Amino acid sequence: MMKTRLLSPTNDHLDLCAEALQRGELVAIPTETVYGLAANAFNEEACRDIFAVKGRPLGDPLILHLAKDYPVAEIARETDLFTRLRKVFWPGPVTFVLEKTPRIAALLTAGLSSVAIRCPAHPVAKDLLRRCSFPVAAPSANPFGYISPTTAQHVEASLGGKIPYVLDGGSAEVGLESTILDVRDPHKIRILRYGSLDLTTLQEAAGDVSVELPPERAHQDPADHSPREAPGTLWRHYSPSKPLHLFTTRKQLKEILPNSKKYSLLFHTRPSGDFLSAEANAQVTCYWLSENGDQEEMGRNLYACLRTLDASPGEEIWVETIPPGPLSKALNDRLVRAAAK
Ligand code: TXA
Numbered sequence: 066m067m068k069t070r071l072l073s074p075t076n077d078h079l080d081l082c083a084e085a086l087q088r089g090e091l092v093a094i095p096t097e098t099v100y101g102l103a104a105n106a107f108n109e110e111a112c113r114d115i116f117a118v119k120g121r122p123l124g125d126p127l128i129l130h131l132a133k134d135y136p137v138a139e140i141a142r143e144t145d146l147f148t149r150l151r152k153v154f155w156p157g158p159v160t161f162v163l164e165k166t167p168r169i170a171a172l173l174t175a176g177l178s179s180v181a182i183r184c185p186a187h188p189v190a191k192d193l194l195r196r197c198s199f200p201v202a203a204p205s206a207n208p209f210g211y212i213s214p215t216t217a218q219h220v221e222a223s224l225g226g227k228i229p230y231v232l233d234g235g236s237a238e239v240g241l242e243s244t245i246l247d248v249r250d251p252h253k254i255r256i257l258r259y260g261s262l263d264l265t266t267l268q269e270a271a272g273d274v275s276v277e278l279p280p281e282r283a284h285q286d287p288a289d290h291s292p293r294e295a296p297g298t299l300w301r302h303y304s305p306s307k308p309l310h311l312f313t314t315r316k317q318l319k320e321i322l323p324n325s326k327k328y329s330l331l332f333h334t335r336p337s338g339d340f341l342s343a344e345a346n347a348q349v350t351c352y353w354l355s356e357n358g359d360q361e362e363m364g365r366n367l368y369a370c371l372r373t374l375d376a377s378p379g380e381e382i383w384v385e386t387i388p389p390g391p392l393s394k395a396l397n398d399r400l401v402r403a404a405a406k
């Protein structure tokens with residue numbers, strides 16, 4: 066066990082974190098999506114430690130984080146489409162997949178010829194990356210398969226004792242991992258993972274270039290072992306340790322919950338008094354992701370809510386699926402994976 070220091074984002078602490086990264090140590094860092102477990106991407110040993118600390122399979126490639134003026138050509142083959150889209154979406158919660166250069170070790174990309182890169186918008190991440198002369202590899206800072214962290218305390222709870230530093234940048238503003246776009250083909254943008262970027266905004270930025278959605282079947286059939294669009298996007302992910310089930314209508318819920326257990330219920334919006342009074346019998350505890358259906362609020366709250374539910378007395382977690390809206394694809398994607406057996 067090592068001592069984990071939780072650091073406020075002062076100039077001195079940012080220097081300390083940049084130097085630790087430079088030396089090959091791991092630092093958990095805030096981003097606007099989720100917290101990342103960061104290492105110097107030019108230090109292969111340090112990147113190997115990321116996989117070890119997370120318990121992450123080596124077949125799951127890492128995302129590289131860059132300062133806005135980082136010379137991308139050093140690590141990836143820029144395309145015109147990338148150059149156009151980065152002007153619109155960087156800094157921000159969008160990751161681009163491009164062909165990599167030999168500068169990037171095969172370990173980071175799970176042996177793929179491509180590399181995923183992103184320029185985060187979180188002010189603390191920007192400040193830190195500006196102090197680094199190297200790209201920073203960072204997957205979400207959670208043990209492999211568990212719920213992603215949106216606060217420094219979440220990181221401390223599961224990786225405390227395993228890493229030297231957690232840089233505290235407050236609660237993540239977006240709360241869902243970045244949208245991943247493969248922009249290698251000049252005629253087609255392929256969405257590899259849904260995030261907070263809504264499809265209308267993407268299509269507007271894409272202009273004449275078509276947008277391809279991730280194949281539905283990869284999202285719906287756990288028995289489907291065909292190659293994944295984004296390697297490492299496993300069927301079961303983002304999962305609490307308690308059993309998690311989904312329901313789609315509140316009416317249905319009363320019939321499907323057996324009486325014998327304690328439940329934690331997660332609604333997308335505040336439920337009516339009906340459900341709240343059911344709480345009185347102590348069998349059910351109700352939570353909700355938003356007051357009035359704002360999906361950005363749902364995104365911000367999802368992972369923290371799942372952690373609260375995992376720690377609550379309910380033996381089972383039941384979550385209401387998200388109705389159509391700007392973030393419903395991303396939110397339901399995470400929920401379906403969290404519920405997977
Ligand atoms: O918002 C985010 O993207 C967060 C923050 C920390 O930046 N990071 C994150 O990393 O979600 P992670 O490791 O949890 O998810 C990275 C995923 C991989 O599982 C894989 O699906 C995809 O990114 N990926 C990485 N490199 C790729 C590549 N070369 N080709 C296709 N997909 C790739």
Ligand code: MG
Pocket residue numbers: 204205213
């Ligand atoms: Mg992750």
